Amino acid sequence: MRTPESIVLVDMDGVMADFDGKVLQDLEDLYPHVPIPHPRNSFYIDDDMAPEHKPIVREIISKPGFFTQLGVIEGTHQGWELLLDAGYTPQICSAPLRKNPTCEQDKLAWLEEHFVPQFGHWVIDTAIITKDKASCSGLAIIEDRPEIKDAHRAEWKHVVFDRTYNQDARSPYRLDGWKDPFIIPLLRTIEQEVL
Numbered sequence: 686m687r688t689p690e691s692i693v694l695v696d697m698d699g700v701m702a703d704f705d706g707k708v709l710q711d712l713e714d715l716y717p718h719v720p721i722p723h724p725r726n727s728f729y730i731d732d733d734m735a736p737e738h739k740p741i742v743r744e745i746i747s748k749p750g751f752f753t754q755l756g757v758i759e760g761t762h763q764g765w766e767l768l769l770d771a772g773y774t775p776q777i778c779s780a781p782l783r784k785n786p787t788c789e790q791d792k793l794a795w796l797e798e799h800f801v802p803q804f805g806h807w808v809i810d811t812a813i814i815t816k817d818k819a820s821c822s823g824l825a826i827i828e829d830r831p832e833i834k835d836a837h838r839a840e841w842k843h844v845v846f847d848r849t850y851n852q853d854a855r856s857p858y859r860l861d862g863w864k865d866p867f868i869i870p871l872l873r874t875i876e877q878e879v880l
Contacts, residue, residue, distance in 0.1 A: 773872060
């Protein structure tokens with residue numbers, strides 16, 4: 686039974702899909718003269734680039750089909766299984782990249798390839814692709830973005846998916862990847878706080 690209290694919203698890029706890995710691989714393969722930012726300090730990867738290289742990154746991420754080529758972040762499938770076994774329902778809640786003309790359909794195609802075979806078509810049927818994540822219902826949202834727009838009006842709690850660029854996030858909830866042993870205790874704590 687899906688209720689807002691059992692839904693755990695899950696971002697895609699940087700949480701499930703290896704956005705950075707694809708960008709950095711394309712930079713290495715296609716633009717070997719461009720220095721690779723390390724470590725990443727900004728949520729938007731082009732903000733970590735020298736001004737003259739920003740357009741190259743924007744070109745890479747705006748190419749049709751870009752989002753179908755992302756790898757799966759280690760432990761994601763196991764993390765989803767863990768959520769389901771604990772009685773939660775993971776639900777995709779991902780923002781579209783407006784400058785990429787096929788972003789939304791590519792994200793759904795990525796889910797079709799990597800998640801539907803193991804979890805079923807409901808993953809796509811319930812997926813939400815929106816810029817307004819604050820309007821979505823759920824107990825929590827697992828998200829790498831350090832701050833989510835209008836989070837103060839959301840019913841969910843922001844669980845920060847740990848990355849080098851979100852160390853200053855203000856949320857008290859943080860996961861050290863999908864293999865973090867505290868994922869379920871953390872969600873149980875949130876449940877107790879919102880009751």
